[in-house]
Amino acid sequence: MSTNAWNAGALRDRAWRALIWGVIAFFLVNVGMLIVAVATNSVATRWLGTWLPEAYTTGWYLSAWKEFQLGHVLVVTVVVVFSVVFFSLLLGVPAAYTLARKDFRGKKLLMLLFLLPLMVPPITYGIPLATVMYQLHLAGTLPGVIIANMIPALPFVILVMTPFVEQIDTNIESAARVFGANTRQMFIYTLVPLLAPGVLAAGLLVLVRTVAMFELTFLVAGPDSQTLVVALYYAVFAAGVRAGQSVDAMAMIYMAITMLWLLIALRFVNPTQLVSRVKEHPVNA
Amino acid sequence: MAGQQNAAANGARKNEFRQLRLDGVSRQFGGANALDRLSLTIERGEFIALLGPSGCGKSTALNCMAGLLPLTSGSIWLDQQRIDPLPPEKRGFGMVFQNYALFPHLSVSRNVGFGLKMRGVPAAEIDRRVAAALDTVQLQAHAGKLPGQLSGGQQQRVAIARAIVIEPPLILMDEPLSNLDAKLRIEMRSEIRRIHRAQGCSTVYVTHDQDEALAMADRVVVMKLGVVQQIGTPQDVFARPAKLDIARFMGYRNVLPVNVMQSDGAGVTVEGAGSLRLPGTAMQALPLGSAVAAIRPDEIVIGEGPNAFAGTVETAEYGGREWLLQVRTVFDELLYVRSAAVVTPGDRVMLSAPPERVLVYAKED
């Protein structure tokens, strides 16, 4: 009898597992096909309702590259995105630490200050922000674009990091302090390594959001500081005829550059936290 | 850079401190006093043990000294300097945490070297000193492991090594040997004493093990419910607990209701369970009448003698060197007695206790 019940439990377990893996497979297959479809179209000369295009060409990439001077745009994009990620982590992680650990007057207000930029669309503050930036001679420069992009990125990092900081055992901080680490050292030697997966997650998400941030970038960028997304949006939303393949080629370039970062980041940091990696018993030696 | 030099300079200065003084140090948690007006002066080179029942505020006291818990009131002084507003990293003390608090992401050797690194010690010297410390705690073989891959006792030893390697002027240890086996514990005890003496540092040592406190400490602080009960040499605290409570805690398991019949300075004669008369030692000023006598099981002697009284063995438990007996006598409670000879339940034995080891206290309310 109990064996039966046990089998029922195991069966339910297996069914659940199968369901999960089914969902994962379904998701991955469809997303994969979707990407392949775009990739195929971006190298197709003509693809009219058949399984595969008639012929292939790299022409769409070449012409997109030339039309948008993508070489330069990519450099700008990389610089902007890297800087935004770097600086928002630099400022955001300590801020998240304080918000997670300390109680002080005005904390609620500060939380609101960090929540608002995520919730009000840039339409509201984009133009006045750009005006301020032009007055400060920051607009049209790379620093200007970076700062503008940090407005939504920084609060984002703070909100993502807060629960990560809360998860960390305060004893470890105490130990670091007792052994002579000042706040900076405590961050560098204990918190940051322990938060690494969180930092990675926050960094990746900020990266993706920054690459995609159109309005603020456009409003404060000059002719030399446009990023890829501006070109992409132009290709999609500008008036006039544009071949779908050309848009797809742009989209592929866009994806490639984000994915490159993602893969680099994941190559070096695993999203699973160290605590669990060490304490999880190896299944078999 | 500046920070490191500064820390080093501070460290150097603090190394020369003469005394650490706690002045009415209190700490509350949500209204409840975990530590109540602790005043204590620790001389340089002294080895202080904090002793007390679980939850009495020992760790709280250590945390306050280390600067990890803000005080609710009171102050801490290092010679003339008030240090309680200083953050922990400015105090330069070493600490063994009760729960180890190892850095989970650092290997054993980097855990141990952490404090040295923070002090800007050159890498080569760090390596040397870490190796020596790991040697002391017998963990050379595990230097490359992460804390999560160690056994409990190994983790605890890493925590000890991490604290001693920085050679701090004051070292705070919170039950540092609790997870070690007897042999290793005895070895570590003498290592800690040796290091304490060699470095000339002061040590505050929390332990629940009386033997440890007695063997290691210069002075013992006995606490209960956050309040200091007695401060004295190990012999004092052990042989002459100031209160019945402390006596109980110190292993005076036999607490018998008696009547004080006759008092003569410290020497008293008490009467228990009707007719039995025992000479004892008064630990407090005692009026004639109701009182209690406390006797340690191992100080009850089996065999005929003056003042001996009879009993029947009820249970006998093997305790390694000797047997632990529960003996029924004229008293209501069973007496706990130790016996080196084999005794079996049902045996009749004669018991007696030397008068100086029968401690008489006023009756508790």
Next chain:
Amino acid sequence: MAGQQNAAANGARKNEFRQLRLDGVSRQFGGANALDRLSLTIERGEFIALLGPSGCGKSTALNCMAGLLPLTSGSIWLDQQRIDPLPPEKRGFGMVFQNYALFPHLSVSRNVGFGLKMRGVPAAEIDRRVAAALDTVQLQAHAGKLPGQLSGGQQQRVAIARAIVIEPPLILMDEPLSNLDAKLRIEMRSEIRRIHRAQGCSTVYVTHDQDEALAMADRVVVMKLGVVQQIGTPQDVFARPAKLDIARFMGYRNVLPVNVMQSDGAGVTVEGAGSLRLPGTAMQALPLGSAVAAIRPDEIVIGEGPNAFAGTVETAEYGGREWLLQVRTVFDELLYVRSAAVVTPGDRVMLSAPPERVLVYAKED
């Protein structure tokens, strides 16, 4: 619902098990054997203590029994049923973790009630049993706190209460009393024994405290480096360690190089440091010639007697009931000796040891 009934049914069945059998259970970590072919049969109602130096694989053994660590090889049987592929929750054993593993988000009482809730026990009964368990560990006053707000010893007691409250057929305890003070520890010891007896369950108890093992266990398993060294009653293990190693671990601190002069069954006569002759007991088959004699400090008697030899006290440490001496004798090593009387360094003493307490082993390589 089904799951709960199921668990209850399972529990009921397992409660009736007659023996738990470990058959060549091994566990490796990255190539190193943490537990090597442990074979052990635990009868229902038995109290087994695992004893061994830090890092010898005690916790690993418990984890394997609980189902928390997959075995590298070997099998575990509950009567006729092989249980090592079963997940922990299907085994229904109780466990006290060395590092407590309390649920940080649940109050003390909900931590303790967790197992009952999982078994679908009605809320009212949970409350009752949790209250009783908290009473046992003397934590009623802290029932509403979160684990993070407790002292180390209090946390440990929560872990104990959590394991005993489910009245499991087999209870695994990993150094459950290590952070408690002596008085409480003794109280908890008898509580655990009482519960063990009352519930008729089997207990596997890891401890580093020999007294504890001796006082509580029916059988003691001594381990070293993952390998079982000796299994026997406490008296056996304590008085007659099978190997020199075990003897050392059991507190035979004086290990002296001797020559076997004459062997007569178990009784041998050995000669040490030139001329001194001692009668002893052979623990192994011994050829004449080089061997070692192991003697516990407390079994060396101070005072004249047959076979007595002279020594000079070098150090004397206060140890509560007695003094711990290091005595220089004809042997190269200092002898550790205990003395009930006050002795000061420099005193001359005569030492002797009963022949049955001088254990003679073959020389180690």
Next chain:
Amino acid sequence: QPVTLNVVDVAGNLALTQDALEAFAAKNPTLVSRITFTKAPAPELPGKIRAMQAAGRTDIDLVLTGTDALAAGIALNLWEPLLPAQAAKFPGLLDNYLPSARKMQDLSNGQGIMVTYMPAGPLLEYNPDKVKVVPKTPAELLSWCKANPNKLIYARPANSGPGRTFLMGLPYLLGDKNPKDPMAGWDKTWAYLKELNSCIEYYPTGTGAVMKELGEGSRDMTVTVTGWDINPRALGVVPKSFKVAQLNGFTWVNDAHYMVMPKGLSPARQAVVLDLMAFMLKPEQQALTYDAGYFYPGPAVKNVPLSAAPQKSQDVIKEFGRPEYADWIAKQPHAQPLEDKAMVAAFKKWDQEIGSGKAK
């Protein structure tokens, strides 16, 4: 001292004019050291210029725009008035424009100079294999649509040039009261669109999606304009064999691109920009705007025949162009697109009454 000119294109006009702009820089090294080209979607540009002007630092010198951003800029008062203030720089400007294009210049309110021109549509484009009888009137279109449900497709006007051209062309075809007043004067148009709605599956949000469905054979007919007819076939999105048809008596709703100059430039820069604008109207530069038929025909001024265009451009237009266009452009009347406000209102009304009806 030569300056760097920043040119922003929000209409896709650079495809037609970039070579010409660069030619100006090459010919006038003393005036222009470099021209930077930026491309941006139209709607956001006025905001950017507003931000610049509010800060007193305009660093966009020339904007190439369609009627949408042009009108927005006029409403927000962003553009520098060019005519008549700078008429001297553009002698005979109006007379030089093609007759059918000339009126488009008026839309600029003197704040922009038209640079390219397309008569646009509305036209029908269809798959000749599937559509045997080509509708000749709106009524026939409706009945064809009803006979072949879901085979006609057109895009949401707000997101599509052909869509909006169709919307604006209908009042002329149906003889509505006031083709310039979508709210009050388009009763027949709205009624017709509602009727048509019943046989249209949905409205994509972009001409690209429409052309894709047409090209791969899911739909048989759509509305189009000259550029969207020629260029997608040249690009291979739509089979070359697809045909266009006109609805009898239709009126061309024209489209044009303009050069405008934001306020706030220094006089020296203004002078350079004005020279550049004048240069762009020269026949040699205008001939470049034939391009690949993307804004067919392209030139806004008279006397720029296809033969003046680069050979490549000529080849494309020969292969994919429609000889009949010349005739249609000459014969059918031309009209200007709706004014900006009216256009937004029309989009809104279309969204509310036609588009949202498709909600599922």
Next chain:
Amino acid sequence: MAVIASPPGINPRPPFDPAVLLVAPAAALMVMFFVYPFAYGLLLSFQPAQGGVFQNYIHFFQTGDLWKTIGNTMQLALPATVINVVCALAIAYATRSKSPNQRLLSTLLVVPLTLGTVLIAEGMLTYFGPQGWLAQSLRWLHLYEGSIRLTHNYWGVLISLVITGFPFAYLLILSYITGIDPALPRAAATLGADGWNRFRHIYLPLLMPGLVMAFCLSFVQAFSVFPSAVLLGSPAGTTRVIAIAAYEAAFEQYDYSLASAIAMIMGLAQLVIVVAALGLRSMFYRGPVAGGKG
């Protein structure tokens, strides 16, 4: 370091903790570059082109195709967020433990993050299109012959929100999950908790703060959906989200005042949900997720 001499018993400890300063740079940046522009926008929303101070807001709530956008947006954002967070939780939980392919799998699941709305839109239009691979395969397998309508309607936008939002939630939740000390579920197992109960009683409550954060951020992201609502939805109908309304006000009618007002309403609508969620968060245990020593 000055020697602080004050009578014992009175603590000179400043009520101000210097660690609070760590938040200062971030706060300063926000004050410098966000507060003023935001206040400007807020004021602007009260300066309508015509009418009284609240005219924009009155207009918003009186105009059918404006106020209904809130409902439209909620109808998209809430289900999308719930789907994302729930699926991400389930999948992250299933893939949490160390295994040879765990890293590969988690990377694969995170990859869609990099696609960008345009690629997803293009991909969906191509792949789900009437002649796309999906339709062709179904036809080839004789499973389904009719037309698939997964684009240019509600479902298109929802799918695209899931494709972008799921990896986002997954990455966050996976990292939150793996921060939980594995000793705790193990302890629960010895107490008889099966897989579901371990999840329900150990993981879930400990994850709650992280989950709520992931929910809030996913929600905010979904709520401001714009390009995919245009590219994949029917922006005149069910997917006329509030961002479209704001966009049209700003960039078609060039009425920045109305646009600001709509944006403010949009922010407020999100704030309601987010504050509610964060309030919920404060009801759960937040703190270290270790269970004792070591």
